[in-house]
Amino acid sequence: KNQEKLRIQLQKSQKKFFSSVFQLYSICQNSGHVLYSKMSFLAGMDGVDYQDTSVIKKTRNYKRIGILIVVGVLIILLLVSLFRFLNSSGENAIIPTPAPETINTTVTPEGTPSPAPGLDQGNLSITIQNGSGEAGVAKTASDFLTEKGYTISSTGNADNFDYQDVTIQIKEDSSEYLDLLESDLSEKYNVGTTSADLSSSFSTDALVIIGK
Known part of the structure; x- marks a missing residue:
């Protein structure tokens, strides 16, 4: 039961992780488009063609760096979460209690002689x-x-x-x-x-x- 519970929670964590990555990727992509539009606008005001390759390269680099940073942070957070989860699962695991050893002791009454064995x-x-x-x-x-x-x-x-x-x-x-x-x-x-x-x-x- 503990293994099944662990598997389900890991699947949920993976789904949340990939969902967050996708959302952040979309945000970064949209931010890149906005940045690209602004830079194109500014370039137009300065008399520079908005299709300037240097501007496009810089925009793409910003997008890639932003995505890498976000993905790296998410991976670190996921690893930390998994580490905490595994530690809590280990602490809650059922440890079997060994049965106490039974020591049989025979008390010989004092003052009572022990007869020799095998006598008829x-x-x-x-x-x-x-x-x-x-x-x-x-x-x-x-x-x-x-x-x-x-x-x-x-x-x-x-x-x-x-x-x-x-x-x-x-x-x-x-x-x-x-x-x-x-x-x-x-x-x-x-x-x-x-x-x-x-x-x-x-x-x-x-x-x-x-x-x-």
């Missing part, structure tokens, strides 16, 4: 003990971890009922599961103490004690 919960055997004295807590934890895919080998009571939060102990050769087990239990419980020093003679790979 089913390969870790766990013993769950009740360390709070509240009935059924070991069974509840067993069901929760079973849904996560862990192998629950046994449940029972701890050596006392004074444990706070959840205690996790795991064997050293299964320590790569510690962060994963802690992360899963943190979804339901407050995890307190964790360690990878469970005795190698213990019957399962990990021991989880549910405290108060």
Whole structure:
């Protein structure tokens, strides 16, 4: 649309330009005739033949010079007008706005360990003990971890009922599961103490004690 508008305006400018040139040419031509008539009249008064070639040449030269001056001025005006028009068209052109870049940021919660990738919960055997004295807590934890895919080998009571939060102990050769087990239990419980020093003679790979 902008190009079509520019083309139409250029055509209008050209028509105005040539029309002005033609009008000025006619004016100059008429002025030349008037000048020629006056010079002929004056020459007649002085006894000089109005057909004197020198007078005719001077008249023609005046006409040519006048026409050249007028045409030159019009060309300059046309160029100035075109320059202003092109500048205004460039300023009004629609500049596409680039879409803002979307930066995806992933925020990792502080204090939450990242489990090692590729671990299979089913390969870790766990013993769950009740360390709070509240009935059924070991069974509840067993069901929760079973849904996560862990192998629950046994449940029972701890050596006392004074444990706070959840205690996790795991064997050293299964320590790569510690962060994963802690992360899963943190979804339901407050995890307190964790360690990878469970005795190698213990019957399962990990021991989880549910405290108060």
